[in-house]
Amino acid sequence: MVPAPQGPDDSTNLLCTCENNKGTCRNGTCRGDYCFYTKVHGREERGCFQRDHYKEQCYTNFLGLYVLCCSNNLCNVNSSAPPDPAVEPTREGNGVILLVAVPLLLLLILSVGVCGLVLWLRSRSQHHRLGYSKDHDVTMLKVPSGADPTYGDVFDEFCTSGSGTGLPYLVQRTMARQISLVECIGKGRYGEVWRGTWMGESVAVKIFSSRDEQSWFRETEIYNTVQLRHDNILGFIASDMTSQNSTTQLWLITHFHQLGSLYDFLQYSSVDPEGCLRMCLSVACGLVHLHTEILSCQGKPAIAHRDLKSRNILVKMNGQCCIADLGLAVMHSQTSDYLDVGNNPRVGTKRYMAPEVLDESIRMDIFESYKQTDIWALGLVLWEISRRTIVNGNTHTCTHTHTHTRNYEVNKNALSSLIGT
Incomplete structure (x- = not known):
């Protein structure tokens, strides 16, 4: 270097x-x-x-x-990677290696066997003393401990730094050629979501059209924020540009969660009280991580989502949730007191807007105002989850929070009157 x-x-x-x-x-x-x-x-x-x-x-x-x-002219013309330092042993050395390796291998096997026997005997003794009292165990709520899908050894090697910024830049720019699109799993106003395969694992590919470049750029910028990675924030892998049928496409590649969005999950499933608490806690943990600024040499700014809703929350296989779609997010740095609202013409979902947003009284220059609107939307999401929770054997029928407004544009004045503003 x-x-x-x-x-x-x-x-x-x-x-x-x-x-x-x-x-x-x-x-x-x-x-x-x-x-x-x-x-x-x-x-x-x-x-x-x-x-x-x-x-x-x-x-x-x-x-x-x-x-x-x-940093010299044409200095990379004859560059090459260093050779593998492993050298094939000579025939004369094979005998010496065998003489040393075989006894060591036998000793290792014997040691592992003895250790395994000791651990088994100790475990059996502990179970006997405890009397197998599983009925007296108390199940505790825990902070999410990570259940994202793994994407092969290569992805693990690239993402062990903990920075949360996905793969290195040079690798990201070749991702589109390595992914095979399998099926379209969702469509919206700003593009499509596909399930793809990369290195034998399923990934989610959010495809923006070229006219929605601002949305793609903003979401990529947010996901590339250092220390954003969290169990309850959708895992970011890479972003790339590609061309399909002479049309430019903008790709955002993330972890794939086969249960889909929280909105779709609640349409066909109900949850028990423990599952309700697990979902609510995981969504709250993800939002707290977004709102919290991390002060360090490579810190994380505070981030407000601005479009939190059940359609932008995904359900993981362990029953927890993760927050997705950061295209409208706002960033704020307390040290420099800089508020970055981006340059995205998109607006949030009216049926999840707080009263101060509907009557346009929100202070757009204060970051706390955006955090408060997230809390309002969080309350609606928690209410949706609680309505589908089985209590005393009963649960509400699957009528979404805003079913009556699904087929037409929400009227701002009507919503304002409903919430008493």
């Missing part, structure tokens, strides 16, 4: 060798502030990038990924 330049005189563009399948090369070369060579699972690329992306591209080291950055 080359150190980041210190002075303004190093800003001249370099001539770099360019080899990729993205159509960005001209006669096998390109110009930028730095040249790079990367090898990801056997696939090599050469090219250039600007100074702004130096840190995120040149300080990425994961198993299966090799990146080399340099």
